[in-house]
Amino acid sequence: MDVKPPEAALEEADTLCQRRGVRLTAQRRQVLQILCAARRPLGAYEILEAMRDGSRPLAPPTVYRALDFLLEQGLVHKLESLHAYVGCTHPDHPHFSQFLICADCGLVTELEDEAIAASLKSAASETGFRPRRRVVEVIGTCANCAGKATD
Amino acid sequence: MDVKPPEAALEEADTLCQRRGVRLTAQRRQVLQILCAARRPLGAYEILEAMRDGSRPLAPPTVYRALDFLLEQGLVHKLESLHAYVGCTHPDHPHFSQFLICADCGLVTELEDEAIAASLKSAASETGFRPRRRVVEVIGTCANCAGKATD
DNA sequence: CGTGAAGCGGATAGAGTATAACGTCTTTCA
């Protein structure tokens, strides 16, 4: 597995935002850092909790605003079926991703499968539908957990 | 378009439940009827509102229990990206469906596309993942709204 | 009959998710 260290992801985000002329402020960066370090999906209030290091008072809109920005920039993804957010594993290029979500251990795998993207595209175009956003999440059991259960 | 009248869907549900030995009680039937008649996704509280015809006091668990049952029986689907529910257009056989959701007019189209199902299956099996539930929702603009906007 | 188990539903409370609205401060740029 090519799991990047969180620092690398953050530096990549810095570069991308600079190139795009958008501002990865300290707060937005902190949210991204928390998500990347977690290595699992976090709910908005979990992020909020993690941001309150010392005793700073922080309210929900703070975290949702940061998440909106990061989502727009493709730096994080939202998992609709979990109401949770994950750092994107390859934010450098625009892409449609799919997620495999293990209901047992919580592991989330981000795919970038051409065949799925193509079949979605062709199904949509058959009816003249113009896709903007794709939500593809498969909930089940990962190989590791399946092995434990059946062996 | 082969849109069934709500009564037909309800009768089909009656038959299915009887065959399966589960009880489509008056309350569950009412929720299904409301969803089928709406012809658009409804939130749980919208359903709740619709159930309070006269002045009967009704609480959220009532609706969620009915929805749980209907979801299990495949009589309704949940749209994760909308936090809303729709009546299933072909409950007679088990299937994985995909949804095209128009962000402009709210139209939701349920697909049952073999190619998408197959590509999802093969992507999952490559990593040894065992799928249980699939969430496939494409948000965009339907043909009708796209036509209005560009012409 | 009686009785016990199971399923359904009423009711209260509360956890978790998300946004509206308004004000202030900062950054940018002409």
Place this chain on the structure above:
DNA sequence: TGAAAGACGTTATACTCTATCCGCTTCACG
């Protein structure tokens, strides 16, 4: 320097969903 846009703080509140407890009906079985 001044105006506009953007980012953030703050309060309040709406919306989504679940836990829990209790009572009622149904039904099988003795």
